[in-house]
Amino acid sequence: MAVTIKDIAIKSGVSLATVSRVLNDSGYVKDETREKIVQAIEELNYTPSAIARSLSRKQTNVIGVIVPDINNPHFGELIKGITKVADNANLNMILCDTDESGEKEIKALKLLQEQRIEGIIISPTSNENDSSREYLDTLKNLGIPIVLLDGDVKNSNFSGVFLDNIKGSYEGVNVLINEGHKKIAIITGRINSKPAKDRLEGYKKALQKNKIEVKDEYIFYGDYREDSGYELTKKIIKLKDKPTAIFLSNNMMTLGCIRALNEAKIKVPRDISIMAFDKLQILMSLGMNISFISAPTLEMGKSAMKLLLESLKSKNKAQVKRIVLSPELLLNGSEKLV
Amino acid sequence: MAVTIKDIAIKSGVSLATVSRVLNDSGYVKDETREKIVQAIEELNYTPSAIARSLSRKQTNVIGVIVPDINNPHFGELIKGITKVADNANLNMILCDTDESGEKEIKALKLLQEQRIEGIIISPTSNENDSSREYLDTLKNLGIPIVLLDGDVKNSNFSGVFLDNIKGSYEGVNVLINEGHKKIAIITGRINSKPAKDRLEGYKKALQKNKIEVKDEYIFYGDYREDSGYELTKKIIKLKDKPTAIFLSNNMMTLGCIRALNEAKIKVPRDISIMAFDKLQILMSLGMNISFISAPTLEMGKSAMKLLLESLKSKNKAQVKRIVLSPELLLNGSEKLV
DNA sequence: ATGAAAGCGCTAACAT
DNA sequence: ATGTTAGCGCTTTCAT
Numbered sequence: 277m278a279v280t281i282k283d284i285a286i287k288s289g290v291s292l293a294t295v296s297r298v299l300n301d302s303g304y305v306k307d308e309t310r311e312k313i314v315q316a317i318e319e320l321n322y323t324p325s326a327i328a329r330s331l332s333r334k335q336t337n338v339i340g341v342i343v344p345d346i347n348n349p350h351f352g353e354l355i356k357g358i359t360k361v362a363d364n365a366n367l368n369m370i371l372c373d374t375d376e377s378g379e380k381e382i383k384a385l386k387l388l389q390e391q392r393i394e395g396i397i398i399s400p401t402s403n404e405n406d407s408s409r410e411y412l413d414t415l416k417n418l419g420i421p422i423v424l425l426d427g428d429v430k431n432s433n434f435s436g437v438f439l440d441n442i443k444g445s446y447e448g449v450n451v452l453i454n455e456g457h458k459k460i461a462i463i464t465g466r467i468n469s470k471p472a473k474d475r476l477e478g479y480k481k482a483l484q485k486n487k488i489e490v491k492d493e494y495i496f497y498g499d500y501r502e503d504s505g506y507e508l509t510k511k512i513i514k515l516k517d518k519p520t521a522i523f524l525s526n527n528m529m530t531l532g533c534i535r536a537l538n539e540a541k542i543k544v545p546r547d548i549s550i551m552a553f554d555k556l557q558i559l560m561s562l563g564m565n566i567s568f569i570s571a572p573t574l575e576m577g578k579s580a581m582k583l584l585l586e587s588l589k590s591k592n593k594a595q596v597k598r599i600v601l602s603p604e605l606l607l608n609g610s611e612k613l614v
Numbered sequence: 615m616a617v618t619i620k621d622i623a624i625k626s627g628v629s630l631a632t633v634s635r636v637l638n639d640s641g642y643v644k645d646e647t648r649e650k651i652v653q654a655i656e657e658l659n660y661t662p663s664a665i666a667r668s669l670s671r672k673q674t675n676v677i678g679v680i681v682p683d684i685n686n687p688h689f690g691e692l693i694k695g696i697t698k699v700a701d702n703a704n705l706n707m708i709l710c711d712t713d714e715s716g717e718k719e720i721k722a723l724k725l726l727q728e729q730r731i732e733g734i735i736i737s738p739t740s741n742e743n744d745s746s747r748e749y750l751d752t753l754k755n756l757g758i759p760i761v762l763l764d765g766d767v768k769n770s771n772f773s774g775v776f777l778d779n780i781k782g783s784y785e786g787v788n789v790l791i792n793e794g795h796k797k798i799a800i801i802t803g804r805i806n807s808k809p810a811k812d813r814l815e816g817y818k819k820a821l822q823k824n825k826i827e828v829k830d831e832y833i834f835y836g837d838y839r840e841d842s843g844y845e846l847t848k849k850i851i852k853l854k855d856k857p858t859a860i861f862l863s864n865n866m867m868t869l870g871c872i873r874a875l876n877e878a879k880i881k882v883p884r885d886i887s888i889m890a891f892d893k894l895q896i897l898m899s900l901g902m903n904i905s906f907i908s909a910p911t912l913e914m915g916k917s918a919m920k921l922l923l924e925s926l927k928s929k930n931k932a933q934v935k936r937i938v939l940s941p942e943l944l945l946n947g948s949e950k951l952v
Numbered sequence: 953a954t955g956a957a958a959g960c961g962c963t964a965a966c967a968t
Numbered sequence: 969a970t971g972t973t974a975g976c977g978c979t980t981t982c983a984t
Contacts, residue, residue, distance in 0.1 A: 278730075278756065280977055291955045296979060303980095304953050321752060326728040327674065328977030330665045331960045347690035355684065359711065368725060371709045373697065387706060390664040392616075414659060418616065502899065531899050538901035558896050561840065561869050563876035618961055629971045634963060641964095642969050666961030669976045 279322045288316040299324060330392065338368045339584065340388035342381065342398040344500075346373045350527055350554050350573060351399065354425060357577020358397060365585055367394070376500065378405040385411045395421040395584045400429050404468040421587030421594065425580040426571075428470040435587065437580040437599045441471045441553075444569040444603035445478030445523065446485075448551045451567070451605065452521045453486045456613040457549060461494040461519040463508045463529050469500070475525045475553060494519055498529050505532025513540055513548075520549060520613060527554035530566070534559075550610040553603075565609035572601055617660045626654040637662060668730065676706045677922065678726035680736040682714045682838075688865055688892050688911060689737065692763060695915020696735060703923055705732070714838065716743040723749045733759040733922045738767050742806040759925030759932065763918040764909075766808040773925065775918045775937045779809045779891075782907040782941035783816030783861065784823075786889045789905070789943065790859045791824045794951040795887060799832040799857040801846045801867050807838070813863045813891060832857055836867050843870025851878055851886075858887060858951060865892035868904070872897075888948040891941075903947035910939055 284295045290309055297303045298313045305313075316322075330336040341358055343351040355371065362369055370391060372384035381401055385408070388396060396415065400408065409429050416422050416434065424436030452460055462479045465472025480490050496512065498504030505528065512522060513536070524530045530552040537544060544550050544566070555570035579599055587594040622633045628647055635641045636651045643651075654660075668674040679696055681689040693709065700707055708729060710722035719739055723746070726734060734753065738746065747767050754760050754772065762774030790798055800817045803810025818828050834850065836842030843866065850860060851874070862868040868890040875882060882888050882904070893908035917937055925932040 278977095281979095282977080292978080293956080293980080294954060297954085300979080306953060309953080321756075323724070323727045325669075325730055325977055327665055327668045327730050328960090329979075331663075331669055331962090332977075332979045334960065336665065346684060346693065347687060349685060352685035368708075368729075370706075386661070389661045391706075392663055392665050418659075531896060535899040535901065538899075558869060559900075561873040561876075562897075562900070562902070563873065564900070616961095620961080630962080631964085631972075632970055635970085638963080644969060647969080663961055666976090667963075669978090670961075670963040672963095672976065 278325070279320045281322075281324070283320055284313060284316045284322055287320060288312040336392050336394060337366065338370060338391065338393045340370050340372065340384070340391070340393040340396045340398075342372045342374060342384045342388075342396065342400075344374050344376045344399060344401045346371070348528060349557065350571070353573035354399065354577040354580075357574040357579075358581045359577075361578050361581035361585065365581075374401055376401050378402055378408055381405065381408050382411055385415065389415060389418075389420070393420070395423070395588055397423045397425050397580050397584055399425045400427040400470075402466060402468045404430055419591075421584055423580050423584045423587070426471065426576060430470070433596055435583050435594075435597045437576050437583065437601065439471070439571045439576070440600050440602050441474035442478040442481065444553065444571075445475040445525070446482045447478075447603075447605055448553070448567075448569045449479050449482035449523055450486075451607065451611050452523065452549060452551050453482060453488065455521075455549065455611055457521040458488055459494070459517065459519040460488075460521045460523055461496065461512050461515075462523040462525065463496045463498050463505055463512075463533065464525040465498060465500045465529075467497055472497075472500075472525055479523055493517075498525070500526050500528055502528045502532040502535075505529025506536045507532070509533040509536035510540075513537070513542060521611070522548060522550055524550065524552040527552070527556045530554070530556060530559075534564075534566075544610050545612045546614050549613060552610075555606060560608070567608045567611045568606040569603045570606050571603050576601060616663070617658045619660075619662070621658055622651060622654045622660055625658060626650040674730050674732060675704065676708060676729065676731045678708050678710065678722075678729070678731040678734045678736075680710045680712060680719060680722050680726075680734065680738075682712050682737060682739045684709070684711045686866060687895065688909070691911035692737065692915040692918075695912040695917075696763075696919045697915075699916050699919035699923065703919075712739055714739050716740055716746055719743065719746050720749055723753065727753060727756075727758070731758070733761070733926055735761045735763050735918050735922055737763045738765040740804065740806045742768050759922055761918050761922045761925070764809065764914060768808070771934055773921050773932075773935045775914050775921065775939065777809070777909045777914070778938050778940050779812035780816040780819065782891065782909075783813040783863070784820045785816075785941075785943055786891070786905075786907045787817050787820035787861055788824075789945065789949050790861065790887060790889050791820060791826065793859075793887070793949055795859040796826055797832070797855065797857040798826075798859045798861055799834065799850050799853075800861040800863065801834045801836050801843055801850075801871065802863040803836060803838045803867075805835055810835075810838075810863055817861055831855075836863070838864050838866055840866045840870040840873075843867025844874045845870070847871040847874035848878075851875070851880060856886075859949070860886065860888055862888065862890040865890070865894045868892070868894060868897075872902075872904075882948050883950040884952050887951060890948075893944060898946070905946045905949045906944040907941045908944050909941050914939060
């Protein structure tokens with residue numbers, strides 16, 4: 277169907293090898309013949325087949341990226357960072373959205389393996405998904421470089437770029453405490469997500485450090501989606517012993533929380549205070565004074581891709597490297613105790 | 615390096631063909647041999663190479679999707695819709711973000727062609743990018759089905775799913791007029807974008823219909839990004855003859871507009887009214903009463919993928935089909951003239 | 953400077 | 969029910 281290298285060879289009266297040479301700028305080709313070939317390529321509108329090339333070269337120049345939710349600006353930014361570095365390295369990318377589902381994560385991994393990608397950057401949905409971890413291990417043993425981004429995987433030893441989540445929520449909760457809050461609720465992610473776990477830990481640590489009792493009634497497990505933030509906030513504001521502040525473990529749940537508060541006509545920080553993980557640019561644009569614990573997402577994406585690039589270059593024997601970046605505190609007033 | 619079908623064949627003492635048969639569930643294989651093979655596959659941890667398979671089958675089972683900005687929730691939703699249908703059809707997807715750049719659009723098209731994708735869904739950045747259109751034409755002539763989504767391409771005749779943009783902004787502006795507004799500014803997209811053009815046209819139509827003069831000083835061209843909405847709004851509120859309402863042609867610019875208004879302490883709709891294209895779920899979550907002209911994005915994505923599926927099935931001779939969906943008016947109060 | 957030919961991993965006739 | 973073999977489109981060694 278499509279035009280092949282053979283057609284070009286015939287049309288320009290040379291061999292396949294010579295065409296391949298001009299295609300790849302390799303070896304010697306007389307200027308005259310090169311021109312003939314280039315012309316034939318243009319006339320026949322030839323485009324090389326990456327498929328055939330990959331098979332022959334035994335390399336695809338494609339990497340795989342797996343994230344739980346493309347529509348979440350947090351991952352959007354990570355992806356932007358990855359893309360920037362990947363583009364420069366002339367690597368193409370297959371992007372997989374797992375929709376926060378472990379099952380789809382496995383599917384994505386399988387897809388990527390079948391496509392013979394050179395390496396993988398993954399932001400795992402959960403860190404206790406055993407089948408997912410096993411698959412990652414298998415891939416690693418097959419010599420495929422894996423770089424974790426933003427989420428860890430239990431009992432594993434992959435390179436990766438992470439955020440110091442414990443530190444982040446510790447500091448965030450500390451700010452609340454310093455403002456005078458003693459009753460602080462937390463909406464964290466699924467218990468099997470490492471970042472969620474760490475963010476909860478930082479929360480507890482801050483309370484303990486300040487000799488404030490950690491109350492189970494104040495700990496709520498969401499699923500990182502907006503709706504769970506909404507529902508859990510509704511629960512929180514119905515609590516008999518209502519907290520004076522809510523600590524939120526991710527951006528989407530923060531949105532849900534704000535929606536619930538709005539509906540209940542509860543004003544921040546007049547009626548309740550808020551401290552939230554993951555900056556929401558939009559809220560800041562809107563002049564909503566929510567205080568954030570913000571991750572350097574673009575930077576994280578870039579770092580992850582650079583790590584992958586290193587592994588790709590040094591082939592098999594790249595060492596495991598784990599980079600931990602610190603979040604930044606953006607105080608805008610929502611943490612105040614009025 | 616990797617395990618191949620040959621290794622499986624050897625290990626289980628059969629021929630390549632037989633292994634291929636169990637892999638593809640085609641032809642007859644004795645249960646006994648099948649088991650041997652399946653076992654070998656598991657033991658050696660074999661995963662077929664999509665590359666080799668594609669080359670041999672002359673089909674990749676991959677489609678390409680090109681959008682101007684993954685991080686824009688509008689396109690995020692379109693992609694979700696596409697993905698849903700594509701998943702069901704067992705088609706994989708290469709997603710390309712052009713960053714609103716015509717150049718990157720061409721690059722993406724080339725990449726997709728090299729990857730021998732089966733079809734393309736594209737949301738074009740501009741409709742006057744001649745090289746882009748030419749490339750699309752070439753691909754179409756090569757027998758690759760093209761489906762436009764949400765944006766048209768000048769002088770072309772591709773299938774596609776579109777929004778009735780003229781109708782949308784006509785109705786939106788009409789609402790403003792009915793509220794009593796006479797001085798209505800518009801921030802539209804780049805002049806070479808079809809949707810932007812149509813949205814401007816609907817705006818003009820509504821004014822003319824109501825015998826309101828169309829004033830050039832009230833027409834502003836942005837680039838669909840937040841910053842341009844911000845900058846242009848700042849200009850608008852400095853106008854001597856300040857408009858009482860602003861009509862916005864997309865979601866990102868609306869954000870910028872709101873940011874500018876916030877900074878200037880201008881309240882909506884008390885001081886100025888707003889009507890905006892593209893629903894921003896976030897604003898609604900936040901209880902901000904902005905009125906929208908909203909596109910059925912998920913539906914549009916699905917429709918586009920279904921269209922592509924049809925073309926894929928009927929091979930070469932699918933006819934051009936253009937689906938136009940109507941936007942929905944979501945009135946929340948920001949259109950009021952106070 | 954160019955060509956011949958083997959091979960990348962798989963599929964799909966065709967044979968047996 | 970299974971095997972043989974000729975490609976798929978390209979790269980790359982080895983000749984010439």
